[in-house]
Structures are given as C-alpha cells and as structure tokens.
Amino acid sequence: MAVxxxxxxxxxxxxxxxxxxxxxxxxGTATALRSGKFxxxxxxxxxxxxxxxTARVVLYTCRDGAAFxxxxxxxxxxxSPDFLxxxxxxxxxEGIRSVGSVRQVFFRGDGAASEKSGALPxxxxxxxxxxxxxxxxxxxxALLKGNALGMNFxxxxxxxxxxxxxxxxxxxxxxxxxxxxxxxxxxxxxxxFVSGIDGYYSASDHTLIRYVGLSDxxxxxxxxxxxxxxxxPGDRAPSDARAMAEARQAHLAPCR
Numbered sequence: 001m002a003v004x005x006x007x008x009x010x011x012x013x014x015x016x017x018x019x020x021x022x023x024x025x026x027x028g029t030a031t032a033l034r035s036g037k038f039x040x041x042x043x044x045x046x047x048x049x050x051x052x053x054t055a056r057v058v059l060y061t062c063r064d065g066a067a068f069x070x071x072x073x074x075x076x077x078x079x080s081p082d083f084l085x086x087x088x089x090x091x092x093x094e095g096i097r098s099v100g101s102v103r104q105v106f107f108r109g110d111g112a113a114s115e116k117s118g119a120l121p122x123x124x125x126x127x128x129x130x131x132x133x134x135x136x137x138x139x140x141x142a143l144l145k146g147n148a149l150g151m152n153f154x155x156x157x158x159x160x161x162x163x164x165x166x167x168x169x170x171x172x173x174x175x176x177x178x179x180x181x182x183x184x185x186x187x188x189x190x191x192x193f194v195s196g197i198d199g200y201y202s203a204s205d206h207t208l209i210r211y212v213g214l215s216d217x218x219x220x221x222x223x224x225x226x227x228x229x230x231x232x233p234g235d236r237a238p239s240d241a242r243a244m245a246e247a248r249q250a251h252l253a254p255c256r
Contacts, residue, residue: 022048025239028231030215038063039225040217040255045244052078056130057247060087060217062255069217070252073130080120080128080154085216088252092218094156096120096128107156109222118159121152126161128154136166136182136199137206143168143182150187163187171203174210177233178203184213202233209233 028042040060047055053075060069069087076082076098084095091111097104106117120126127135132153139149148167155162169183180203185196197213208231215225 023239026236030227030229033226067250078134079131089254121161
C-alpha cells in the first residue's frame with residue numbers, strides 16, 4: 001500500500017480502543033516569493049484521536065536544520081484553536097490561550113516589547129491559525145460550486161479579527177498532483193488593493209500542498225515574509241508521540 005494510502009487510513013480510521021492517539025508528520029520548504037531564495041523549512045507533527053486532529057507542533061528550521069521558531073496548537077476549538085507561535089530570532093510571540101473558561105488573544109512584537117492581550121472576539125464561526133484548514137474542509141463542496149464565503153479571522157497583532165472572503169479560483173496541478181486552489185482575501189474595498197493568500201489543496205484528500213502569500217514569520221524589518229511554501233505530498237508519513245514531544249522541547253536559537 002502506498003504511503004499516502006496508509007496515511008489516509010490512519011487519519012480517518014478509528015483506533016481499536018477509540019482513544020489511542022495516532023500521529024502524522026510532514027515537512028515544507030519556504031522560499032521568498034519574488035527571488036526564490038531559501039527562507040526556512042517547516043516540520044509538522046500532528047496528533048489525531050478518533051480521526052479528529054487534537055494537536056499540532058511546527059518547528060521552523062534554518063538551512064542547517066537547527067530550530068529557530070515553533071508553533072504549538074491545541075484544538076480546543078476546531079476553527080479557532082489555542083496556539084503559541086514563538087520566534088527566537090526576534091523574540092516575537094503571538095497566539096490564543098485559554099485561562100479557565102476565558103480565552104485571550106496576545107501579541108509581543110519582539111523580545112524588548114511588552115505583551116499585549118485582550119479577550120478573544122466572541123464571533124460565531126471565528127477562525128484562527130490552522131483552523132482555516134478545518135473551515136476549508138467544512139465548506140469544500142460549497143466553495144467548489146463557486147460560492148464566495150465570508151470568514152472572520154483572528155489577527156493576533158491587532159488583538160482582533162478581520163473580515164476575509166474565501167473563494168475557489170481554479171483547479172490545477174502541482175508536480176502532477178491534482179489540486180484545488182482557494183484564495184483568502186480581505187473583504188470589502190481593501191480586497192481590491194491587497195494581495196490575497198492562495199492555498200493549493202490536494203483534490204483527493206484535501207491536504208495543503210502549496211501556500212503562497214504572507215508567512216507567519218517575519219524578517220529583520222519585522223515585516224511578514226512573502227513566501228511560497230511547498231509541502232511534497234509524498235512526504236506525509238506516520239509518526240509517533242516521541243517525535244511530537246521532541247518537537248515541543250527542541251531548543252530554539254537564531255539562525256547563524
């Protein structure tokens with residue numbers, strides 16, 4: 001059986017006990033959108049229980065493989081999970097956290113700045129970070145029919161949400177793999193002037209193959225990278241709890 005088939009069976013099948021977690025790992029490479037220059041690598045480890053994603057850890061690594069940033073995600077809500085993104089290069093931290101029954105959004109621009117925080121907006125269907133993948137899968141059929149859907153997306157640096165529009169723009173192929181391309185753009189008149197983000201998702205299993213647009217991470221001028229991030233579909237493979245624990249505990253340091 002091919003690796004992709006093993007992965008799909010593992011993710012969507014229930015475990016024998018109904019509670020034992022399963023794990024998937026995959027990697028991506030980010031390059032500068034205009035120059036094609038290498039920016040960083042990503043290593044994702046995902047945890048599933050009963051076919052549903054429950055946790056994710058992403059290590060962002062330098063060319064030599066050393067980790068300089070990390071994102072940890074806890075799917076307390078499928079659309080707006082708790083997460084922490086921390087970058088040792090700048091000291092930037094941002095995310096969403098749950099403190100008891102209260103949820104907060106927070107942001108710190110660099111190591112010298114004070115953290116800002118506020119209540120997570122109480123908006124029905126609010127989407128944050130990796131919750132966008134869930135949103136897309138929930139509305140896949142409607143989007144393929146040509147419907148443009150509104151979405152409120154959390155932007156931690158603003159301690160608030162912003163209205164976006166999501167729509168299917170075309171069917172395509174990436175390295176011979178059939179994909180559906182979806183675009184995320186600002187709603188209203190600003191959407192005419194600000195470039196959007198394109199996500200290329202596998203037509204068969206709805207996994208992200210390519211991302212084009214603003215990166216989570218920032219350059220030395222504190223501006224988000226404009227990046228293309230490629231996730232080779234053949235790289236997805238079973239993983240384990242040890243790999244997730246190692247990713248959580250990996251030392252972070254600026255690239256040399």
